[in-house]
Amino acid sequence: MEPAESLFEDSPRVAEADRLTLDIDGWEGPLDLLLTLARSQKVDLARISILALVEQYLAFIADAKKLKLEIAADYLVMAAWLAYLKSCLLLPKDPEQDPSPEELALRLQLRLQRLSAMREAGARLIGRDRIGRDVFLRGAPEGLRTIRRAAWQADLYDLIAAYGAVRARTEPAVHIVARRPVMTLEEALLRVERLLGARLDWTTLESFLPETQDGEYRRSALASSFVATLELARKGRLELDQKAPFAPLYIRAA
Amino acid sequence: MIEPDDAVRAVEAALFAAAEPLTAADLAEHVGLGVDVPAALARLVDDYAGRGVNLVERGGRWHFQTAPDLAHILRREREEPRRLSRAAVETLAIIAYHEPVSRADIEAIRGVQISRGTLDVLMEAGWVRPAGRREVPGRPLTYATTPAFLAHFGLESRRDLPGIEDLKAAGLLDPIEAALADMGQLELESDGEDA
């Protein structure tokens, strides 16, 4: 638990009725209380008797209990630890004990020295000539202003590339559809009729197609020729025969 | 210099720390009624004459101020390199190729409206200037490039700009590339991007 610590000392915070309980809250924790007790011994912290200090602390806590004051948990934790330290310091030395009671006492002493040093440092710091209290800055400085000016940058390539992009974007678009090689239905009809006259027996449809390396043209010719044979079959000009689905298609003049 | 006495030092400090100009009476109240404020002020005016800061009186009130010849110290200009937006570069290119052009001409060629700021930026950069009004209805203002424009882009004259045929040869008019570029930049097209 944390002792009450207000950031700024404004109004007197000790109301008359609360004075008894606040006797403990006047310290910022057990270490602060220990330091105050140590200071009351009026000896150098480096030479203080930790045993005497421990006894003072325990007596203080005992008194507070007698007065039925509420004592914060951390003060009681410290009291228990100090009671333990006291007994260790008084009992015959146990060489096995680690850390030794003397070291524990020394640590406590070092902590008090450090807190005390910082408390004094703080007081000296706060007592220095401070801006706004002891020394003052110019009341109405004109202020230094930096005016940022953009140095615009672009190079010739940016310029002509941009112009190219504008022209390309706004040029009327001309669409040219590329010519693909096809055999029209009319062409196929003429071709199949003509070839049909020259053949007597069943012939595959593929044998009617023109010799070509162009795959696209060949596919176009196959499709057109097939439609042409169907048309000629409908007119009774030829017969079609196919043994099975996807089997070769045979044609013969009727 | 002669060490100022306590009265002078007090008046000096009071004037320095004050948030606004002070009258001699204000000063007397601050530094104590026994002090000869006018004498202290006269001494300070003297001490600060010729320095970077002077003590001056305005309408019976005294204050320190920067020496008039050093006013430029209070305002420092700093140049920060910034790239032109695409809208600005395109507008500049159109002006360079077609000058003199009106705003409407530029918009017709670009196919996109231009914001007020775009032309401002180009004029701020010193590359574009107003080039008179065109004698047609509405008398639109036209724009042209400046010598600074030629200098910045390393051109002897506008005739050094590559022509349409050169651009075509360089692939800068390639429709497919332009189409791809446009697809990627459609969102940037709104003129919000310039300035």
Next chain:
Amino acid sequence: MIEPDDAVRAVEAALFAAAEPLTAADLAEHVGLGVDVPAALARLVDDYAGRGVNLVERGGRWHFQTAPDLAHILRREREEPRRLSRAAVETLAIIAYHEPVSRADIEAIRGVQISRGTLDVLMEAGWVRPAGRREVPGRPLTYATTPAFLAHFGLESRRDLPGIEDLKAAGLLDPIEAALADMGQLELESDGEDA
């Protein structure tokens, strides 16, 4: 007094006009890079010594301020700055003398938890800043003081912290473990009560 030259006048004007303390580099940017700023500063410190206003250096930044002995004149009618609580003063001292320190370091020295607002108040005042994390388990954030702290408390640098040399010599700024080691107690283990 001897008329100051233009460099001195320019530095003087810039420092008078500045709303904040300036480094020599800031000054060089304002008054022109050709100016020998350190020489001008040295001359101004001299010129203003013993006057009601002095030129001081705090953490590498320069500003004019009123002479400390004139506090009584200037303090009138001015609001005293809010008094810091003891907790805030101690915390500030611990940060200043030990920086960088973590919250746990501060609590170990004070023997009390830091309440929420204590560090906030010191940061709000501009005296304390976060100073990176320490590369130990938990990566605790550490705190250090700022140039504004040095300026406020009239310190040229942290070396001017009152008594810091004595504290260092006495080992009072070292961790307890180090002090114990120095005393020849080489058992550096369990330190339960210190956490």
